[in-house]
Amino acid sequence: MATAHSKSAARIMIAPAVFVLLVWMLIPLLMTLYFSFADYRPLRGTFDAWIGFDNYVRFLTSSSFMSALITTLWMVAGILSITIIGGVLLALLLDQPMYGQGFVRILVIAPFFVMPTVSALVWKNMFFNVDNGLFSYLFKGLGFQPYDFLSQSPLLSIIVIVAWQWLPFATLILLTAVQSLDSEQLEAAEMDGAPALSRFRFIILPHLSRAITVVILIQTIFLLSIFAEIFVTTNGAFGTRTLTYLVYQRVLESQNVGLGSAGGIIAVILANVIAIFLMRIVGKNLDN
Amino acid sequence: MGRIVLKGVRKAFGDVEVIPPLDLEIEDGEFVVFVGPSGCGKSTLLRLIAGLEDVSSGDIEIDERNVSTVSPAKRGLAMVFQSYALYPHMSVRKNIAFPLRMSKMDKAEQDKRIAHAASILNLTDYLERRPGQLSGGQRQRVAIGRAIVREPAAFLFDEPLSNLDAALRHGMRVEIGELHKDLATTMIYVTHDQIEAMTMADKIVVLRAGYIEQVGSPLELYHKPRNLFVAGFIGSPTMNLFEGATAAEHGAHTIGVRPEHLVPSKTEGLWKGRVGLSEHLGSDTFLHIHDTGLTETITVRAGGDIDLHHNDTVYLTPEADKIHRFDAQGLRIA
Amino acid sequence: MARAITTQKKVMWTALAWAFGLAIFFPILWTFLTSFKTEATAIADPPVWFLFDWTTENYTAVQERSNYPKALMNSIIIAVGSTLLGILIAVPAAWAMAFVPGRRTKDVLLWMLSTKMLPAVGVLYPLVLLAKWLGVMDSRILLVVVLMLINLPIIVWMLYTYFREIPGEILEAARMDGASLSSEILYVLTPMAVPGIASTILLNIILAWNEAFWTILLTTVNAAPLTAFIASFSAPEGLFYAKLSAASMLAIAPILVMGWFSQKQLVRGLTFGAVK
Helix, strand or coil, X not given: CCCHHHHHHHHXXXXXXXXXXXXXXXXXXXXXXXXXXXXXXXXXXXXXXXXXXXXXXXXXHCHHHHHHHHHHHHHHHHHHHHXXXXXXXXXXXXCCCCCCHHHHHHHHHHHHHCCHHHHHHHHXXXXXXXXXXXXXXXXXXXXXXXXXXXXXXXXXHHHHHHHHHHHHHHHHHHHHHHHCCCHHHHHHHHHCCCCHHHHHHHHHHHHHHHHHHHHHHHHHHHHCCCCHHHHHHCCCCCCCCCHHHHHHHHHHHXXXXXXXXXXXXXXXXXXXXXXXXXXXXXXXXXXX | CCCEEEEEEEEEECCEEEEEEEEEEECCCCEEEEECCCCCCHHHHHHHHHCCCCCCEEEEEECCEECCCCCHHHHCEEEECCCCCCCCCCCHHHHHXXXXXXXXXXXXXXXXXXXXXXXXXXXXXXXXXXHHHCCXXXXXXXXXXXXXXXXXXXXXXXXXXXXXXXXXXXXXXXXXXXXXXXXXXXEEEEECCHHHHXXXXXXXXXXXXXXXXXXXXXXXXXXXXXXXXXXXXXXXXXXXXXXXXXXXXXXXXXXXXXXXXXXXXXXXXCXXXXXXXXXXXXXXXXXXXXXXXXXXXXXXEEECCCCCCCCCEXXXXXXXXXXXXXCCCCEECC | CCCCCCHHHHHHHHHHHHHHHHHHHHHHHHHHHHCCCCHHHHCCCCCCCCCCCCCCHHHHHHHXXXXXXXXXXXXXHHHHHHHHHHHHHHHHHHHHHHHCCCCCHHHHHHHHHHHHCCCHHXXXXXXXXHHHHHCCCCCHHHHHHHHXXXXXXXXXXXXXXXXXXXXXXXHHHHHHCCCCHHHHHHHHHHHHHHXXXXXXXXXXXXXXHHCCCHHHHCCCCCCCCHHHHHHCCCCCCCCXXXXXXXXXXXXXXXXXXXXXXXXHHHHHHHCCCCCC
């Protein structure tokens, strides 16, 4: 019963949440926007409130921006391909009849709950380390030279670490989607003479497409702000400096706030482009 | 007591008027069924009586008391919802006790009423279970039990059987009917199923787009439908309608003949046609007849052992005094 | 599928699934094993699996490091505090949007979600500046508030999807049964909403516990939680694997257990109801 009274009560109940989020979003963002047009280097005591689009021009034309952008794209694309392909296969595997399904599920999900600094350090020291890492023992055991992952393939190493953390997420969501597939559809396809591969191609994959899209979008948003994994492994060196990390370095390490803020605004714009697609999907889902 | 009177009751959602001003009297102890196609406003009308929606204008009186602005809790009515609306976290006993607890009735009287309701509804063995552990039919009975214990002025049922399968639906129909005879309390029952309406009601209210098309006993509606809509809605299989020359012979724009009022014959009759399909139910046979030149298909209800099959030629004759006549506006010609 | 599954096939799937499951879980298992080794066994060549002298000395050593108990305390306070504060603000909002939806409810929900997608670096410097200006840099209260704000959209969304599943007819039934607004909330709504609120709390404690951007950049000593504590282990080589493992196990064990309990809610919470 939506009477006028309950409507106004509802507004009062929603107000605090809206208010804090509005303040949270607007004030810092407007400050960043303001700084992005200023020459602001606190360590040198420089503050020039308006230098136009200089920061944007400098940020966008610097070689570090292009390389950071490319690094970011490679990193996100690499992690996404591993988690999506691996996630679909694992989801299909976990959906098969087996003993101890619940337990396997628990094993697969576990990495998602490991805090980023822990997983980065564990991988860095106990697996990738050239002297004492497990991979080195494995390589030596197979008769190869030990490989220094983090200095020779730093980007790949970070991709592996983060993919390990996010594979459970993709698997879990895709498994939920697989399980919602009506088994009669598969039986109908079998009656129609479709072999297993065609059933996957024409029935299962289209059924999963929405879940895959959701996984891609949500992961992209989180992956664009990967920080801790880089912070404790390479600290942005060896071509692992992503856009997020670049902005962090500009703002906090070299304290060029104006330049960094311009980079921050650019990151916000890029994230919003992806966010719009995600919102469309989520929004559609609200209606039914 | 439970005499309910609606005077000029009107409901609009924004600019959309779902119930135009409407008058209706429901006598104490009557079993009234609101029936109509989906979207006809029957559920809205019930919710207006319940107080779950506010009337836009007009008055609702229960036992001479104007309750238009009274909260649902204070109208003294009980409602059984389509989804049963049982409280999932409470046992059956607590579900049934809930309205009594809300009225702060003393514990002993509560227990007495719950025991009584449970025995009427065969729920005694299930009192400690949760709704989630019950079948659809049992949940339905709990919902009814929750309504009974309050001893309300009237019961409101909102499509209570639509979530049950066919066999259970028939059983519950009989149970609700018997309950009404035992309690002799006013019941208002909303359904889109004309069979439920015909079998249960003392009085049927046929609604379309918020308008009352006809109010009457089931047999009145069956024998004297006020217009084409009611004629088509009441009765199963539906009435055969004929326009054009055939109707003109009877001085009408449209004439209607119920399937059971057409006499089939292999040799002679008024109209000639071909059997498309004959459905043998045992007690009856439904014949679907084509190629009569009158209308695409004529449905006939014949005896159980009639010997007519696909593509047989058949002659039909309507019973003369069972022809319904309607004018160009679709209204019954007396 | 109503079809007999041969035992042979089932065994095959089981073997395959367990193999993959164990492979994915292996880093955690290895960390667990290493945490009970001496530093020397931890880097033994070839690696030692199960047959070693199990010792708990690493756990003792880590606990004795002066900043571990403080980091643990900080993690608990920040994770629980930010979640509870978020719940306090989100419950009324989600409630109102679920039960009294207005024309703009959908827009408000989507807007809240959009704030979650704001990249943290976009507001990094202003936040540091504001924190310094307010004198709350490196304080627990700052992190409680910041983590509450970044997780608030998820909390609101999760609660909203739970509340929306409570059928409106039940509330109407309660109203017909004579319940006043207060008894409606007390006896009908709250018991039905508690499971949803509980899972929301669980998932958000996990998210806040593992948050590793703000917790690292906004703290130095006083408010540094386990994420920052672990990050401080990043440099030395050689003889410290066992202690790193012990510290890691201490940091992830409680959350791992909570996570296993909340796996169902994870899907709902992190996809904003887009996949159920």
